[in-house]
Amino acid sequence: MxxxxxxxxxxxxxxxxxxxxxxxxxxxxxxxxxxxxxxxxxxxxxxxxxxxxxxxxxxGLIDSHVHITFGDFTPRQNVVGYLSSYVHGGVTTSISASEVHVPGRPHDRGGLKALALAARACFEGYRPGGMRVHAGSVILDPTLELSDLAELAAAGIWLAKAGFGAFDDAFDYAPYVKAAREAGMITTVHTGGSSIPGSGAISGDHILALDPHVSFHVNGGPTAMPDADFKRLATESEVALQICTAGNLRTALLCLEEARKADALHRLLIATDTPTGSGVMPLGLLYTMSHLSALGGLAPELAIACATGNNARVYGLEAGVxxxxxxxxxxxxxxxxxxxxxxxxxxxxxxxxxxxxxxxxxxxxxxxxxxxxxxxxxxxxxxxxxxxxxxxx
Ligand SMILES: [Zn+2]
Structure with missing residues (x-):
């Protein structure tokens, strides 16, 4: 056409x-x-x-933190048609934050791999409301062998998520994040206090040691890490700082300020971190753009870039500009x-x-x-x- x-x-x-x-x-x-x-x-x-x-x-807006499961359905809030609804909030691309909300999700090695592969395949040709969905983010867990990451990458998986694995210590994610990165995946790490039972608190020390591509919900998902860590991530790393709607608004503004001071606006991302316990938020990106602009003094066209071109650059997408x-x-x-x-x-x-x-x-x-x-x-x-x-x- x-x-x-x-x-x-x-x-x-x-x-x-x-x-x-x-x-x-x-x-x-x-x-x-x-x-x-x-x-x-x-x-x-x-x-x-x-x-x-x-x-x-x-x-079209790119939401880089959406809790995809299967189909246009979120079991977290028992809502059908949420992705089509996000299209009416201007979102044309969603990126999975790992399929962690699938009821009864597997924790074994084979199941974790199959979950990512199945999710990716299910959304390859399925576009709810016209939205492009990048699904299949492998949940890093000690049951996986490091060699599994190269195998998954060869099968098309290009997203990896740290934060929901059964590690005793968050520093133990390091070899997995490294192996995922070496396999060519975009690596993402939960940041801040634990969100659901089974996830633990992850602070600036962890993010700096794990060195992922993206600090997921850097402003808290929903609970923020210590204030002093925002400056450290802005100045001591190249990690993308993903501000999420379903997080702490005060630290979102703090993160914006530190990113600006460190000349790091190019790695400031806007996403929603929904659907979660916070709900389904079709207008989440529009709200966070307004919050950062009206309260944080970010020019509106730059706020739009944080929710579009910045997400596209960090994730290597052809949309967003x-x-x-x-x-x-x-x-x-x-x-x-x-x-x-x-x-x-x-x-x-x-x-x-x-x-x-x-x-x-x-x-x-x-x-x-x-x-x-x-x-x-x-x-x-x-x-x-x-x-x-x-x-x-
Ligand atoms: Zn999340």
Whole structure:
């Protein structure tokens, strides 16, 4: 499908280095962005044209901490359809934080490997609501042999999670994190107090010793590590600092401050850490973007980059940035109707959540006009022309 978006008011690119772009059109073809700021008439060849009516375009949001199980179902809150609901919060990509919530999940060597492989395979061609789901994060546990990690990587597993294994001491994860990293996986480690029975407290000393790619919910999941550790992770490591909605808001702001001082905004990630005991949060990323912007002084376009391009860079994804050649995941944001602000970026800076007016993933509109979860947009977005037998309203 060739898709065009016109009348864009503002573009937040998702790229931290160049977070705003001047253009009023985006063209996508066969699931990729093929043009930004195209000449007049270039939209004539599009089969579908969306009128953004002055709204702000941004990359589809990437939630790098979602507790995937199987299907569009979370046993943690017994909710069906939560991933489709997150799409209405602007999320077009979810990354599994390990399938730890699967009821009766296996703890034996074969079962742990099978769980990751099955989860990955189940989501390869399954896109709830149009969302791309990267599932299959192997739970690091002493029952695994270190050689299992290379074997799993060869079978396509590229995510590994430390924090829920049956280790007596969190430092004992070190050889497993190292083996997973050497196998080419993105390694992630639970951070802060224990979340569910079976997980233990992990602080800055552990993260520095384990040296994963990502400190999961660095601000607490939901309980934070000691304040002094935030500066240490910002200055003494290259670990990505993942701030989660379902964590400690005060330490989220502390982490932002330390990252800024250490010139480390490029490794600040925004995610939700849901569904969990904190619930299902389709608008979690929008809230955390607003919190960091309104309370922490982070420019709204940079907050968007933390929830899009930064996640994409750390996890090696092709989505997350509005640029020619990248995956065509585009959302249209606006100030919520009835508020005091007139643009999405000003609304975020003001502490309101941005309203979502359209979500496009892999170049296909998933809805245009009204999110079922955010407030209505100030501006009306609509499908202006549709030459194929489909409806996106
Ligand atoms: Zn989690």
């Amino acid at each position: 060739k898709l065009g978006i016109r009348n864009i008011g503002q573009i937040a690119t998702g790229d931290l280095e160049k977070p705003l772009a001047e253009a009023d059109t985006i063209v996508c073809d066969a699931g990729r962005i093929t043009g930004i700021g195209v000449p007049k008439g270039a939209l004539d060849a599009c089969e579908v044209v969306i009128d953004a009516n002055g709204a702000t375009a941004a990359p 509005l640029k020619e050649g990248r995956l065509a995941d585009v959302i249209l944001l606006d100030a919520p109707d009835g508020g005091t602000q007139r643009t999405a970026l000003n609304a975020i800076r003001h502490g309101d959540i941005a309203a979502v007016g359209a979500v496009i993933s892999s170049g296909v509109p998933r809805f245009v006009g009204r999110s079922r979860n955010t407030p209505a947009t100030c501006r009306e977005m609509r499908v202006e022309r549709c030459d194929i037998p489909a409806s996106f309203d």
